Amino acid sequence: xxxxVAPSASQERADATGNGALLxxxxxxxxxxxxxxxxxxxxxxxxxxxxxxxxxxxxxASADRDVAAIVLAAAGPAFxxxxxxxxxxxxxxxxxxxxxxxxxxxxxxxxxMQDIVASPKPxxxxxxGIATAAGCQLxxxxxxxxxxxTTSFATPGVNIGLFCSTPMVALSRNVPRKQAMEMLLLxxxxxxxxxxxxxxxxRAVPPERVxxxxxxxxxxxxxxxxxxxxxxxxxxxxxxxxxxxAAYNDAAAVMVENMMARDxxxxxxxxxxxxxxxxxxx
Numbered sequence: 001x002x003x004x005v006a007p008s009a010s011q012e013r014a015d016a017t018g019n020g021a022l023l024x025x026x027x028x029x030x031x032x033x034x035x036x037x038x039x040x041x042x043x044x045x046x047x048x049x050x051x052x053x054x055x056x057x058x059x060x061a062s063a064d065r066d067v068a069a070i071v072l073a074a075a076g077p078a079f080x081x082x083x084x085x086x087x088x089x090x091x092x093x094x095x096x097x098x099x100x101x102x103x104x105x106x107x108x109x110x111x112x113m114q115d116i117v118a119s120p121k122p123x124x125x126x127x128x129g130i131a132t133a134a135g136c137q138l139x140x141x142x143x144x145x146x147x148x149x150t151t152s153f154a155t156p157g158v159n160i161g162l163f164c165s166t167p168m169v170a171l172s173r174n175v176p177r178k179q180a181m182e183m184l185l186l187x188x189x190x191x192x193x194x195x196x197x198x199x200x201x202x203r204a205v206p207p208e209r210v211x212x213x214x215x216x217x218x219x220x221x222x223x224x225x226x227x228x229x230x231x232x233x234x235x236x237x238x239x240x241x242x243x244x245x246a247a248y249n250d251a252a253a254v255m256v257e258n259m260m261a262r263d264x265x266x267x268x269x270x271x272x273x274x275x276x277x278x279x280x281x282x
Contacts, residue, residue: 031068031222040076068222082133126214137167
């Protein structure tokens with residue numbers, strides 16, 4: 001049975017407005033947290049409230065020892081259409097033409113994406129519908145991604161006079177330079193098949209399998225040492241931005257610390273003794 005998690009403060013504020021919960025948060029099985037974007041009428045756009053709710057959910061999951069992996073899904077036909085352009089346009093009536101709101105929105109988005117990368121828990125996107133602009137950025141930021149074979153990805157801001165500069169950060173760290181520039185300069189959609197080919201997502205599967213496959217990945221992760229997963233995720237993102245020699249030095253130091261951990265000792269002994277390991281989380 002699925003057990004619902006108590007709503008975050010952001011969700012409670014959303015409920016108070018009469019708009020319903022921005023997120024649906026569930027525990028479909030031990031160690032797995034399922035977070036579902038729940039504004040299909042807005043194509044699950046990243047409004048300021050939605051980004052705050054997501055940041056709260058990631059922070060809560062990151063501190064929860066019972067959570068091993070997070071699956072990020074969405075209700076309705078779109079995964080995420082990017083920023084809420086209606087919300088942003090409304091603030092052009094502000095005294096500064098919206099500059100302060102735009103600055104705060106971009107900072108909130110950058111924090112959310114960095115929170116996902118910094119979380120000790122792997123985050124897996126289950127993409128059942130289109131992911132555009134900051135929605136594509138969200139997929140690119142997640143550690144793993146499974147998408148419906150029928151979906152597509154785009155950074156179409158150039159078509160409306162707004163270059164997708166912040167989505168570019170995550171996109172260019174996932175796909176080859178020429179493909180990233182093609183998406184950014186042409187504003188055209190990339191198919192799920194090409195998204196697999198170029199490394200934006202891990203798998204393209206039939207639509208009915210998206211959530212099951214994402215939960216399957218989370219289940220495999222949940223069966224492993226959580227301390228080891230945390231060490232590995234943090235080391236991966238740290239070394240990938242470093243020059244080669246510095247990356248090797250860093251990775252070698254991580255391996256030594258990892259070898260000294262209780263779970264590494266247990267895992268190696270279990271392997272040698274041909275038995276299942278019993279993880280302590282240390």
